[in-house]
Amino acid sequence: IPALSAQSIDMRYPNGTVALDNVNLSIQSGEFISLLGPSGCGKSTLLKMFAGLESPTKGQLNWWGQTFDTTGSTNGWRISMVFQEPTLMPWATIEENVRLPLDLAKIPRLRANQLVAEALEGVGLSKFGKALPRELSGGMQMRASLARAIVTKPDLLLLDEPFGALDEFTRNRLDSDLRELWRKNKMTVVFVTHSIYEAVFISSRVVVMQARPGKIIANMPIEGPIE
Numbered sequence: 001i002p003a004l005s006a007q008s009i010d011m012r013y014p015n016g017t018v019a020l021d022n023v024n025l026s027i028q029s030g031e032f033i034s035l036l037g038p039s040g041c042g043k044s045t046l047l048k049m050f051a052g053l054e055s056p057t058k059g060q061l062n063w064w065g066q067t068f069d070t071t072g073s074t075n076g077w078r079i080s081m082v083f084q085e086p087t088l089m090p091w092a093t094i095e096e097n098v099r100l101p102l103d104l105a106k107i108p109r110l111r112a113n114q115l116v117a118e119a120l121e122g123v124g125l126s127k128f129g130k131a132l133p134r135e136l137s138g139g140m141q142m143r144a145s146l147a148r149a150i151v152t153k154p155d156l157l158l159l160d161e162p163f164g165a166l167d168e169f170t171r172n173r174l175d176s177d178l179r180e181l182w183r184k185n186k187m188t189v190v191f192v193t194h195s196i197y198e199a200v201f202i203s204s205r206v207v208v209m210q211a212r213p214g215k216i217i218a219n220m221p222i223e224g225p226i227e
Ligand code: ADP
Pocket: 013, 014, 015, 017, 018, 019, 037, 038, 039, 040, 041, 042, 043, 044, 045, 046, 214
């Protein structure tokens, strides 16, 4: 069964805007999908649906064959989302920020600290656990947000233009590092971007959308890494 499947999804916002028109998409476990397209084509709307934050007006969404409606939850599957803004708590250290989802899930202290150390290592921030967010650069804050998203070892990682606000050098390094995290952790990833270069470089499949109304116009696997 696919990790995610969207069948005949329509989305009409209350003000009448049709954001998605008959979207069909099936994502297998372990895929790294880029959602690519111009502003307003419905990328964020689709991503929010995958996170369970929006419901379609019409159509069906399944996570590993289940719906939110029938189970009331994701059945124990862990979903993490990363936004364009780092959204760290400014008064808490990087370690405390990254540990937050584990504290909320009441993971024992010792195990949580171990997972936080692993996550910080994974994003190259081992030395910055005691720092406050404002002491770090924008790129490092994004790394910390990424660490907080992966610390729970999510089955599904959703990213909404996560590196869009960063300079090109920093963005390229983060792209490589995210790809490496995906390879190591076997997560299913959906990554929203405006950049065809970034999409082709980072993902295993690129899904292209058009605007007005938002729909999928191309769906292409990427064969092997670009050198
Ligand atoms: P993208 O992420 O590709 O830029 P969005 O999913 O944000 O696209 O938006 C798709 C369309 O839906 C756009 O026309 C946008 O203006 C509209 N839209 C997004 N959110 C809302 C909302 N809460 N209410 C009304 N219209 C919205």
